[in-house]
Structure formats: C-alpha cells, structure tokens
Amino acid sequence: MDGHYNLRLYVAGQTPKSLVAIANLKNLCETHLAGRHSVEIIDLIRQPHLASMDHIFALPTLVRRLPEPLKRIIGDLSRTERVLRGLDIEARCPS
Amino acid sequence: MSLKETKALEPQLSKAPTGIPGLDEVLLGGIPTGRPTLICGSAGCGKTLLGMTFLVNGATQFGEPGIFVSFEETSQDLADNVASLGFDVAGLIAAKKLAIDHIRIERSEFEEAGDYDLEGLFVRLGYAIDQIGAKRVVLDTIEALFSNLANETILRSELRRLFGWLKERGLTTIITGERGQGTLTRNGIEEYVSDCVILLDNRVEDQVTTRRLRIVKYRGSAHGTNEYPFLMDDQGITVVPLSSAGLDHRVSDDVVSTGVPGLDAMLGPGGIYRGSSVLISGVAGSGKTILSASFVAAACARGERCMFFSAEESAEQLIRNVGSAGIALRPYLESGLLRFETKRPTSFGFEMHLAHMQRELDRFQPTVVIVDPVTGFRGPDSEVHALLLRMLDMLKVRGITTFFTSLTSSSDRLAQNDFGLSSLMDSWIFLVDIESNGERNRGLYVLKSRGMSHSNQIREYLLTNSGVTLVEAYLGASGVLTGSARLAMEAQGRVESQRQLEDIARRRREIESQRAATERQIAELHAQIKAQDVEIAGLASREERRETVFESDRAAMGASRGVHANGADKTLAVIQKSPDPHISV
Known part of the structure; x- marks a missing residue:
C-alpha cells in the first residue's frame, strides 16, 4: 500500500525510557501518520532472538520497515524533528 | 626476575589459558578468569587474530564456548581470515562452541532522536551467551562505537555498565582497542578495564618489522614485564618469551663425534661434548659448511634430530653442494631427522629471528643445530653480539650441540670480526689458508676446546669426494708443510x-x-x-x-x-x- 508506514519499536521491558518512547511514538503517529501506519512493539526481554535481526544495539530503536528503504531511529523519540527526518516524513504544520 | 621464579610466588588467581604458545607463559597461566582484559595496539597488530585464537582455543582445548562480537568485520570475513590457520569456525559454530555476532553500527544508517542506552547490545550478548553457555567473550573492537555514536556521555556510562555486567556474569572477556596518541587506546577505554592490559606493537626499524607484546598491567598477578617478540604467520600467533637463560644449564659428559675422524682424533676425548657450542671460523671456500654438514650427517646417522639454519644457501643448493663432497643429507631430510630453515638474515629484525628460531626449536626439538653463518647478521656490533648471546643461551639451555660458522676475511684471526663470539664458544676450530710454494692449501687447527686436551697441530685437510679428510702433518723447519711441499x-x-x-x-x-x-x-x-x-x-x-x-x-x-x-x-x-x-x- 503506497504511503503506508510499517513501524516497529524495540524496547526492553517497562523502563521509563521505553514508556517515554511508546508515548512519543503514539503521539507522532496520530499527528503525522493518521490512518496510514501500523506499529509493532517488541519487548526484547521476552524475545531476545529478534534483536540481531534488525541490528539492534541501542534501545529504544524505532525501525521503519515500510516504505523501503529500512530506516532506524534510536532514542526515546523525544526530538520530534529528528524522528520525522529519520522517517522521511514531511513536517506538517500542527493542526 | 625470570618467569620461572615469579611462578613460584604466584598467588592462586584463577586464570583462563589462551592456548597461544608463549603468551600463557608470559601471563603466568593466562588472562584473569571472569574479568575483562584489554588488548590494544595499532591497526594490523593482530588484535582480532589474538581474540579469535583465544576463543577457538577455548572451544577446542579448554571446553569453554565463546562469543565473538565483531563491530567491524562480518562473520564471514572473520571465518575466512582464520581458515588458513586451520580454524574451522563454521564447524565450531555448528557445534555450538562458538558464536559470532556482527553488530553493525553505521552512523549514516540511523538517527539519534532522544535519550537511549545500549541495552540492545546487552540483550543480544546475553541471548548469545545463554544459547551456547559461553564462558569467553571477545569484543572487537568496541571503539567503533565512539566514531558512530554522537552521544559520548551515554556511550561511556554504558561501556562502564557493560564491563561491569560481563564481570558480574563471570565472563572472561577480551576487549580490543585501537592505540591512541600517547594513550593506550584512542578513546581511553583502558580506564574501564583495569584488570589486565596487553599492548601489541608493530615497529618498523630499518624497513624491518618487529612485532612485540607487553603486559602493561595485570592486577593481582605477577607477569613477565619485558617486551616479547611475537610471530604472526601461517601458524597463528606465537609469543616468544626470550629470556636470558643465564648460566645454570646442565652440562653433559657425553662425547659426540664431529663426523670427521681426523678431527675427533685431535680432540682429547675423541669428539666434542654434547650440548657444547663449536665455532668454525674460516675464509670463504674453506669448507665451513661442509664441515658442519659432516657433523650433521654423523648426528643423523646416530639418530639425532638436526636443524640447519642456513642464511646463505637454500636447502636444495646446500644438499647438492655437500653431496659433491660425499655427504648425503637428503635421506635424513626425507626421513624427517633433518630440517632446514632458510631465512635471509635481512628478512627480519634480530628479535624476529630469535623468536622464529625459538619456535622452530620448540617445535622440532633438535639435538643438533647448525647456524651457517653467524656472520650473516649485520648491524651494530653490540646488537649482533646480544643476538648471538641470546641465541647461544637459547640453544645451551636446551642442551643442543651447536655448530656456528663464521666467515673471516683473512687468515689472521685477530683481524677478524667475530662479535666477541669466540669467547662464548666452547670449542673453536679455525680453518686457515696456507699459501706457500705458489699454491693455497687448507689447514685446520683447534684454537680452543674447553674441558678437554686437544692437539696443537695445524693439520692439512682435503675436501675430497668422500668428505673432509685430515692428512698426516709434516712439520718442516719453517712450519707445517702442506700440498706439494708435503x-x-x-x-x-x-x-x-x-x-x-x-x-x-x-x-x-x-x-x-x-x-x-x-x-x-x-x-x-x-x-x-x-x-x-x-x-x-x-x-x-x-x-x-x-x-x-x-x-x-x-x-x-x-x-x-x-x-x-x-x-x-x-x-x-x-x-x-x-x-x-x-x-x-
């Protein structure tokens, strides 16, 4: 589906950073990707074998699986403009 | 203090042997078990190879599975690089004795947006460790993180946490680091690893490379403190703790033939003592090599293992040439009693020569060694003298009977340059040219031979097609008569x-x-x-x-x-x- 964002957020347990990241991602998707995104949150504490698949070393890491190419953003996503740049999302004026 | 002495004083700190020849000796057992060890050195020093050897040996020799975490090379590259050393990386991985995790961190491939930690690394490492029950970990080289992560504050605190975590889990870890300007590592990670630091060095002097290794520190343990040369070639890494053996080697009363009956007869006991050193000095073409080969042939015939370090002739050429003098060495070469090591003196530094020699001696275990010629080593006299002294010690301490040949530029023994070697030798056989009546003849005499009586005659000898033959001496009014005068x-x-x-x-x-x-x-x-x-x-x-x-x-x-x-x-x-x-x- 063109323009659809398949995102995956890697975290490790319910750490403050994980919670901040999840909240930031939710906020960001609602603002910029409303209706054209799917988000998968992976807890590496429970699924450690998935870590090497997406070359995860830092947490939290947001991976843009679609659209191609694959993009990675590390951090708790608190710096929105960087996240948007990393995801190649045109910054829209907040409505 | 020698390594042996310190060994006795060693408290029982648990150590993990690396299985690298010589290194465990220098470390007095190995690197500290369950603690991180830093190996630093500039590019091409052998850090990665050392780390991989540590893991492969751990898996194959010590029953300790290991994880290789590579921040630079891919798993495939790593496996290929060490395949020539006979390391079956793929086989070990399949047998769950080894795991390679390539952690790819490329600055251009990610964006940093906010606070993060390296928990992902911990998760991956923890998972891999649990999969194979790893006891050993190599992180090669964690400094790649510094150039790819912008937030150094996070990185430093995470590294500290990582090393603590590895220690907590009891993992014997090798961390490699790039040598920095005036510091051990470029990013100062030595401050997080304080248990054991090994420095690898690769120096080029006069266009000749010498690899050296030094234990910078080893908390809670004594260790060899010198710089030790090490070899890195088709046989992997070999550290050569060149010690000055001192003079406490045991001596033998056994007498062995020199292979030349006439020469034996000139020596009181009918030969030379086993384990002694013999210097054969002579001008070009005086038959030094042939005399040495006679000794080798005699030793091989007795069933002794001989090693011929030839600096001037290739093995084939040497066999052919001495064959013309009736000395057949090829059968011994084929039966494995004889080995040639042919290296140009200029191809390595002195240290490397010694290191190479020591490794070959330990591997082949010869009882007879020929060094032909020692005069091939060129350099400042003091250095050459030190080289030869250490070489001699190395041979003496192993009880090896040695023939050194030395090329002299004239028959006058006072005029020749022997680096003071003659005083170190037990026996000194001098080959001289006797020129008279319009011909040049060969004379041999025993200048000294410690611990035995010996003839004082200058004997004429012939290089015939049946080896070296001494002929009866004829003494005339003006000295010994040779050739046609005889x-x-x-x-x-x-x-x-x-x-x-x-x-x-x-x-x-x-x-x-x-x-x-x-x-x-x-x-x-x-x-x-x-x-x-x-x-x-x-x-x-x-x-x-x-x-x-x-x-x-x-x-x-x-x-x-x-x-x-x-x-x-x-x-x-x-x-x-x-x-x-x-x-x-």
Whole structure:
C-alpha cells in the first residue's frame, strides 16, 4: 500500500525510557501518520532472538520497515524533528 | 626476575589459558578468569587474530564456548581470515562452541532522536551467551562505537555498565582497542578495564618489522614485564618469551663425534661434548659448511634430530653442494631427522629471528643445530653480539650441540670480526689458508676446546669426494708443510727409507763376506796345526833314528875299532839324504 508506514519499536521491558518512547511514538503517529501506519512493539526481554535481526544495539530503536528503504531511529523519540527526518516524513504544520 | 621464579610466588588467581604458545607463559597461566582484559595496539597488530585464537582455543582445548562480537568485520570475513590457520569456525559454530555476532553500527544508517542506552547490545550478548553457555567473550573492537555514536556521555556510562555486567556474569572477556596518541587506546577505554592490559606493537626499524607484546598491567598477578617478540604467520600467533637463560644449564659428559675422524682424533676425548657450542671460523671456500654438514650427517646417522639454519644457501643448493663432497643429507631430510630453515638474515629484525628460531626449536626439538653463518647478521656490533648471546643461551639451555660458522676475511684471526663470539664458544676450530710454494692449501687447527686436551697441530685437510679428510702433518723447519711441499717431503722420505734398506743389505753382504774370510782363516790355522803335528811326529821319528844311528855308530866305531867299521858309514849317509816331505809349508 503506497504511503503506508510499517513501524516497529524495540524496547526492553517497562523502563521509563521505553514508556517515554511508546508515548512519543503514539503521539507522532496520530499527528503525522493518521490512518496510514501500523506499529509493532517488541519487548526484547521476552524475545531476545529478534534483536540481531534488525541490528539492534541501542534501545529504544524505532525501525521503519515500510516504505523501503529500512530506516532506524534510536532514542526515546523525544526530538520530534529528528524522528520525522529519520522517517522521511514531511513536517506538517500542527493542526 | 625470570618467569620461572615469579611462578613460584604466584598467588592462586584463577586464570583462563589462551592456548597461544608463549603468551600463557608470559601471563603466568593466562588472562584473569571472569574479568575483562584489554588488548590494544595499532591497526594490523593482530588484535582480532589474538581474540579469535583465544576463543577457538577455548572451544577446542579448554571446553569453554565463546562469543565473538565483531563491530567491524562480518562473520564471514572473520571465518575466512582464520581458515588458513586451520580454524574451522563454521564447524565450531555448528557445534555450538562458538558464536559470532556482527553488530553493525553505521552512523549514516540511523538517527539519534532522544535519550537511549545500549541495552540492545546487552540483550543480544546475553541471548548469545545463554544459547551456547559461553564462558569467553571477545569484543572487537568496541571503539567503533565512539566514531558512530554522537552521544559520548551515554556511550561511556554504558561501556562502564557493560564491563561491569560481563564481570558480574563471570565472563572472561577480551576487549580490543585501537592505540591512541600517547594513550593506550584512542578513546581511553583502558580506564574501564583495569584488570589486565596487553599492548601489541608493530615497529618498523630499518624497513624491518618487529612485532612485540607487553603486559602493561595485570592486577593481582605477577607477569613477565619485558617486551616479547611475537610471530604472526601461517601458524597463528606465537609469543616468544626470550629470556636470558643465564648460566645454570646442565652440562653433559657425553662425547659426540664431529663426523670427521681426523678431527675427533685431535680432540682429547675423541669428539666434542654434547650440548657444547663449536665455532668454525674460516675464509670463504674453506669448507665451513661442509664441515658442519659432516657433523650433521654423523648426528643423523646416530639418530639425532638436526636443524640447519642456513642464511646463505637454500636447502636444495646446500644438499647438492655437500653431496659433491660425499655427504648425503637428503635421506635424513626425507626421513624427517633433518630440517632446514632458510631465512635471509635481512628478512627480519634480530628479535624476529630469535623468536622464529625459538619456535622452530620448540617445535622440532633438535639435538643438533647448525647456524651457517653467524656472520650473516649485520648491524651494530653490540646488537649482533646480544643476538648471538641470546641465541647461544637459547640453544645451551636446551642442551643442543651447536655448530656456528663464521666467515673471516683473512687468515689472521685477530683481524677478524667475530662479535666477541669466540669467547662464548666452547670449542673453536679455525680453518686457515696456507699459501706457500705458489699454491693455497687448507689447514685446520683447534684454537680452543674447553674441558678437554686437544692437539696443537695445524693439520692439512682435503675436501675430497668422500668428505673432509685430515692428512698426516709434516712439520718442516719453517712450519707445517702442506700440498706439494708435503708431497715432496713425503717423496724424500720414501727415498730415504729406500736408501736405508739398501744400506742394510750392503752391510749384511759385507759382514757375510767378512765372516767367510774369517772361516777361511780358521781352516788355514787348523791346517797349520795339523802340519805342526806332523812335523812334531817327524821330529820324534828322527830322534829315534838318530838314537839308532848313534847306537850303530857306536857299534861301528866299536867294530872299526874291531869288527864292522864300513857298515856304519853307509847308514849315516842314507839318513842325511832323506828330507821330510811334510815340513814344506
């Protein structure tokens, strides 16, 4: 589906950073990707074998699986403009 | 303090052997178990290879599975790089004894947006460790993180946490780091790893590379403190703790033949002591190599293992050349008793030569070693002397009987440069040129031989097609006679003895004829005695007759005075006319 964002957020347990990241991602998707995104949150504490698949070393890491190419953003996503740049999302004026 | 001495004082700190020859010796057992060890050095020093060897040896020799975390090379590259060393990385991975995790961190491939930690690394590592029950971990090289992560504050605190975490889990870890300007590592990670730091160095002096290794620190343990050369070649890493062996090596009373019967005869016990060192000095073409080869052939024939370090000739050339002198080395080479190590002296630094030699000695375990020639090593005299001294110690401490050959530029032994080697040697055989009567001949003498009597003669020797042959010495008024002068002397000797034989025969003939004359005289004297006997007998009968005549005369006188006067005159005339035939002499 063109323009659809398949995102995956890697975290490790319910750490403050994980919670901040999840909240930031939710906020960001609602603002910029409303209706054209799917988000998968992976807890590496429970699924450690998935870590090497997406070359995860830092947490939290947001991976843009679609659209191609694959993009990675590390951090708790608190710096929105960087996240948007990393995801190649045109910054829209907040409505 | 030597390594052996410190070993005795060593407290029982648990150590994980690396299985790298020599390194465990320097570390007095290995790197600290369950703690991180930092290995630093500039690019191409062998950090990655050392780390991989540590893991492979752990998996194959010590039953400790290991994880190789690579921040630079891919798993495939790593496996390929060490395949030539006989490391079956793929096989070990399949057997769950080894795991390689390539953590790819490329600055251009991600965006940093907010606070993060390296928990992902911990998760991956923890997972991999649990999968194979790893005991050993190599992080190669974690400094790649510094150039790819912008937030150094996070990185430093996370590294500290990582090393703590590894320690907590009891993992014996090797962390590699790039050498920095004036610091051990470029990003100062040595401050997080304080248990054991090993520095690898790769120095180029006079266009010759020497690899060296030094234990910078080892908390809670003694360790070798010197810089030790190490080799990195087709046989992997070998650290060579070149120690100065001192003079406490054991000595042998065994005497071994030099392979030249004439030379053996010049030495009191009939050869040289096992484990002693012999220097053969001589000018070019004096047969130093052939003499050495004779010794090798004799040793191999006794079943000894020989190693020939040749700096000038290739093995093939050497075998051919000494073969022309009737010394067959090829059979011994093929049977494995003999090994050649042919390296140009200029191809390595001195340290590397020693390191190489030590490794080969330990591997081949020879009892006889030839170094041909020691004069091939060029450099400042003091360094060459140190090299040879250490080489000698290395051989002595192993009880190896050694022939060193030394090329001299003239027959004058005082003029030659032997780096003071001669005083270190137990025996010194000097090969000289004797020039006289328009020819050059070869002379050999034993300048010294410790612990034995030896001939003081200069003996002429010949390089024949049956090896080195010493010929009988001829001493003339001006010294030893050689070559044609000797032959002339020998011929003269033969003439002399012929003359003597003739003299004796003549004398015998003379005496025999004298004896014959004497016997003749004796016969004549006997005849004389006989004649005298006859004369005596004749005189006796004459006297008897004279008595008769006298009686008859008296009768005739009586008759003349009376009866028979004429008859008496007739008898007297008969006696006067009969001379005795025997009295004529």
